[in-house]
Amino acid sequence: xxxxxxxxxxxxxxxxxxxxxxxxxxxxxxxxxxxxxxxxxxxxxxxxxxxxxxxxxxxxxxxxxxxxxxxxxxxxxxxxxxxxxxxxxxxxxxxxxxxxxxxxxxxxxxxxxxxxxxxxxxxxxxxxxxxxxxxxxxxxxxxxxxxxxxxxxxxxxxxxxxxxxxxxxxxxxxxxxxxxxxxxxxxxxxxxxxxxxxxxxxxxxxxxxxxxxxxxx
Amino acid sequence: xxxxxxxxxxxxxxxxxxxxxxxxxxxxxxxxxxxxxxxxxxxxxxxxxxxxxxxxxxxxxxxxxxxxxxxxxxxxxxxxxxxxxxxxxxxxxxxxxxxxxxxxxxxxxxxxxxxxxxxxxxxxxxxxxxxxxxxxxxxxxxxxxxxxxxxxxxxxxxxxxxxxxxxxxxxxxxxxxxxxxxxxxxxxxxxxxxxxxxxxxxxxxxxxxxxxxxxxxxxxxxxxxxxxxxxxx
Numbered sequence: 201x202x203x204x205x206x207x208x209x210x211x212x213x214x215x216x217x218x219x220x221x222x223x224x225x226x227x228x229x230x231x232x233x234x235x236x237x238x239x240x241x242x243x244x245x246x247x248x249x250x251x252x253x254x255x256x257x258x259x260x261x262x263x264x265x266x267x268x269x270x271x272x273x274x275x276x277x278x279x280x281x282x283x284x285x286x287x288x289x290x291x292x293x294x295x296x297x298x299x300x301x302x303x304x305x306x307x308x309x310x311x312x313x314x315x316x317x318x319x320x321x322x323x324x325x326x327x328x329x330x331x332x333x334x335x336x337x338x339x340x341x342x343x344x345x346x347x348x349x350x351x352x353x354x355x356x357x358x359x360x361x362x363x364x365x366x367x368x369x370x371x372x373x374x375x376x377x378x379x380x381x382x383x384x385x386x387x388x389x390x391x392x393x394x395x396x397x398x399x400x401x402x403x404x405x406x407x408x409x410x411x412x413x414x415x416x417x
Numbered sequence: 418x419x420x421x422x423x424x425x426x427x428x429x430x431x432x433x434x435x436x437x438x439x440x441x442x443x444x445x446x447x448x449x450x451x452x453x454x455x456x457x458x459x460x461x462x463x464x465x466x467x468x469x470x471x472x473x474x475x476x477x478x479x480x481x482x483x484x485x486x487x488x489x490x491x492x493x494x495x496x497x498x499x500x501x502x503x504x505x506x507x508x509x510x511x512x513x514x515x516x517x518x519x520x521x522x523x524x525x526x527x528x529x530x531x532x533x534x535x536x537x538x539x540x541x542x543x544x545x546x547x548x549x550x551x552x553x554x555x556x557x558x559x560x561x562x563x564x565x566x567x568x569x570x571x572x573x574x575x576x577x578x579x580x581x582x583x584x585x586x587x588x589x590x591x592x593x594x595x596x597x598x599x600x601x602x603x604x605x606x607x608x609x610x611x612x613x614x615x616x617x618x619x620x621x622x623x624x625x626x627x628x629x630x631x632x633x634x635x636x637x638x639x640x641x642x643x644x645x646x647x648x649x650x
Contacts, residue, residue, distance in 0.1 A: 245588075246518060246519075247444040247445075247447075247588050247591055248444070248588045248590055248591050249587075249588050254647050255645045255646050255647040256645075256646055256647070257646060257647060257649055258646045258649075260646075261641060261644055261645075261646060262587065263446070263447060263589075263639035263640065263641045264447060264448070264575075264586045264587035264588065264589040264639070265587040265588055266444075266445065266447050266588050266641075266642070266643070267588075268444075269643060270444075270445035270446075270447070270498075270642040270643045271643040271644075271645040272641060272643065272644055272645050272646070273645075281585075281586075281587055281588060281590055282590065283522070283585075283590050283591065283592070283593070283594040283595050283622075284444070284470070284518065284519075284521075284522035284591050284592045284595055285519075285522040285523055285525070285526040285594075285595045287519075287522070288518065288519030288522055288523065291519060292519055292537065292538070292539070311542075322496070322503070322506065322507075322513075322515070323495060323496060323497035324493060324494050324495040324496050324497070324515045325494060325495070325515060325517055325518075325545075326494050326495040326517075326518050327494070327517065327518040327519060328517075329517035329518075329519075329520075329539045329540045329543065329545060330517045330518060330519030330520065330537075330539040333517075333537075333538035333539045333540065333541060334538055334539070360543065360544050361542060361543045361544075362543065363541075363542070363543065364541065364542035364543070365542075
């Protein structure tokens, strides 16, 4: 079974040379730590920066340079700043190659819910609806089950949707799955996790074809 | 040169009244019009509709207007990090319209650019699209979203000149340029207000035509919401 860093490490393998990547808050943010050093990748933050670098050293924080999580950041050589409309032109116009975000629920048809729990949590969708509606390459990073132990990979989302039929790939603490027209296709198992474990933790339709390899991270 | 300079925040906010709709720039607490907000708090105008990506934190930014119950309705994309906001929303005192961040930006830009509405794929098939016109283009579904209508836009820039030309800094730029010229009156506050000729015309982010009033903010706290640092190795 993977921890959050393990999930991020596995997703980092999906980041290819020359990609512009948007990382959501939470596990997706960790992906930046594990991207191969021999490839060129630029991270976009939807509040208006491309070419995001690591956190600043103490004393070098700048209130005018933050990421979408409102954290102080630095920029790398070649970085640029821009307004919000331009930022979402990059996203809506499909100029960003890969979007990695978290989810509360994903359905077997690729629907995603991650912005609202009616009566409980109403923080808002931020840029998530724009990202999922436009990106062609969306990977969801999340735990396979919620804190109560219930599956987050469902036949149908129970929470208000963020987007419809948009998720392409899911990496959880248990498995890597691809969303196909017939359901969640199991691609890889996490170390020490059996196909049976994954089946038990998946409420939606899980497609198991042949031997499922253990992932390498 | 058409002079847009006003000498004080009081003068900059002339005409502000109860029940108006305002656009306010900023993302989180970065690039918010701190001086205009402070003046709105001082004037105790209420019944306001505020279009702003976020609602500040409890004791800063738009949170200050929420504390005084001056806001009737918020139009935002993300409103976490504010307990008073959550309390007013759940109790029904505050009307909240949550919309996707890119849609918020584009509804501002549409107002600035003279488009009555735009089609966006964001929110299609979700509750955001409920009751809205949808249309298919090349096999994909889009939602019709209308340009905002606002009385004032309050924006914050880094440098400006008395002609109203603006230059922003870092990610404090965010929604500010998109709101310039998107309301009946745009009020820009800047950290540095320069005479004309001091800014390089090649470097201007927003031309003065989009700005009606400009003033130098008396003070900027520039509060950091999430101070994150890395360890020196």
